[in-house]
Amino acid sequence: MSVQTTDYTVSEIRSPAAFITSRVFIYGALVFWAFICLFPIYWTITTSFKSAVDVTQGHLIPFVDFTPDWKGWRSLGLSPDSIFQTSTVRDEFLKRFMNSVITSVGASGLAIIIGSLAAYGLVRYRYHFAWFKNEDISFFFLSQLILPPVVLALPFLVLYREVALLDTRIGLVLLYTLMVLPIVIWIMRDQFNSIPVELEEAALVDGLSIWGAFFRIVMPIALPGMVAAFILAMVLCWNEYFFAALLTSTDAKTIPVMVASQTGSQGINWWSMAALATAAIAPLAIIGIALERYLIMGMTAGSVK
């Protein structure tokens, strides 16, 4: 996404007074919405450093309103003074965290591999399996997008029990792959479409096989698109709750399930909940800020021609 400046919103304004008014309005609205986006995050992070009194009295600004304290992080075993001591909560948290990392990276990776291959095939070659043509196959893949998780959840509960995949990370990886596959195919089709076919023709003339041309010529060009699809898939898998809540119990529980199970219990400790929520959102927030360009690229694939 290139950033162009289109200044039609101000192009109409003639007098300086009107110009200033419009500037004030635009920046006012921007700052207002930035506040709406950031305040819940700010509130959560600061609450993880508050004690009970500070929470109930609605103190907002650290060091001015209240003295920050590692209370919330200590209860997770992640504060500076408790990080070297043994902590069952921390072990639990790290286990869930690793589950989340493995399932989301595994599922995104698997989806990128089989999704890219399928997208490439669909873009470059004509297929007909029985009476199915390319358009039908594409539609079949993309139509999975409308399938709500709830339709698959209960049959999978029963089937996974039969094949001993219930409460395993592999089971979740397979389901998450299914969930993000349509999106990956959607993005990658757009990517491969933008690569000129002459490149591969030249490679074939030079003696590369079809798969050789794909791996040596096409893949490197399509890499940014793959990164974009991977990041988007990561976000969706990391935040997934529904399948994880139904299909895992002790071993393969992921971070969202852990967060949700804490909120359900009576008399929650605000500071420890806030610390947990912060830890749950931090990895993706960081990835999102660092790789924002790819995320936007993934989301806008195919929508603007």
Add this chain to the structure above:
Amino acid sequence: MAEQTSTANAWAADPADLIPAGRKRLGWGLLALATLGLLAIIVVQILYKTEMSTVGFYTWRPVVYAYILWGIALGAWQVLTRGEDGQRALFLLPALLFTIAMVIFPTLFGFYIALTDWNLSSFSGRKFNGLDNFWQMLADPYYRNALFNMVLYVLAVFVEYAIAFGLALLLNAQIRARKFFRVVFLLPLMLSPVAVSWMIGKSLMEYRFGPAATLARHLGWDNPAFFSNPITARISIMVLDAWTFIPFMMIMLLAGLQAMSREVLEAARVDGATTWQTFWQVIFPLMLPVSVTAVILRIIFKLKLADIIITVTSGGPGGATDSVSSFIYREYRDRSNVGYGTMLAMAYLVIIIVFVTWLLKFASRFVRNVN
């Protein structure tokens, strides 16, 4: 595998003719062997599970492995018998076999479960009960209520769309620190809805000392109980969901705005159109295709809405905020009733397919009329 077996001549009229008969026989033999193996394992398992034989595996896991091996054999068969065409098919096969195994089979199985009375926590196992679940569903006021809520939730998309469009226009205006604002506006999308439902639903909107409640009191709402009255509870859920998903539409609309040609806008300016006229008569119509895509994608995501409701209100008060997904989730969690829950889910699937098909038809006509 594919690399080694690639045919020598890519320019032959019919590459299949160049493949030696022995290689073709090998391919067919491999496929036949794998198919027989897969069928044999399935038959053995069925006999074992129905207690007609004593030989078999404790779980169905070996059938999964057999299916994977069969898939590999299928790929090898394609390459061995069809040469280059087979290699092309190899691109598509993994995703196709995966999706078929993961969607078609469970969905068909789901239709069967929907016709049974099956309580996972009881020992009696499943009982075929025909359309009983279906009649029970038609008489279920909570399910109807959940469907009605879905209509409301989907309608809320249009409000989200208006806000997202406004934000996209702001970001597209000539401003400083555009990148900063874009990242900040995008941030909510990255956060886990479950964490968000704690951060906002359970703490910011907390009745006693949540900042949002305090603010509402200052603004003159004496009793800011966001989740105790059915109407405010629904609105609160919509707000929570909107907060997470507005960036999604905003980014798509922003991309559309940036792809718009400047000449058109220049022309509108030269013709003396006001900002307001430019928006309604130039920008909005030009943005219609992107808008329709964004709104449809958002509706599709909205139809899956569950996690926020499960974690914030668990459907309360009195099922007022239930979406279909969260209702079925509770139906299963509270009563372990797989049969009835699946019937509800299958009915929902049929409704969704009909609705989305209609939506796509309607949208394509709508877009064509304008262009």
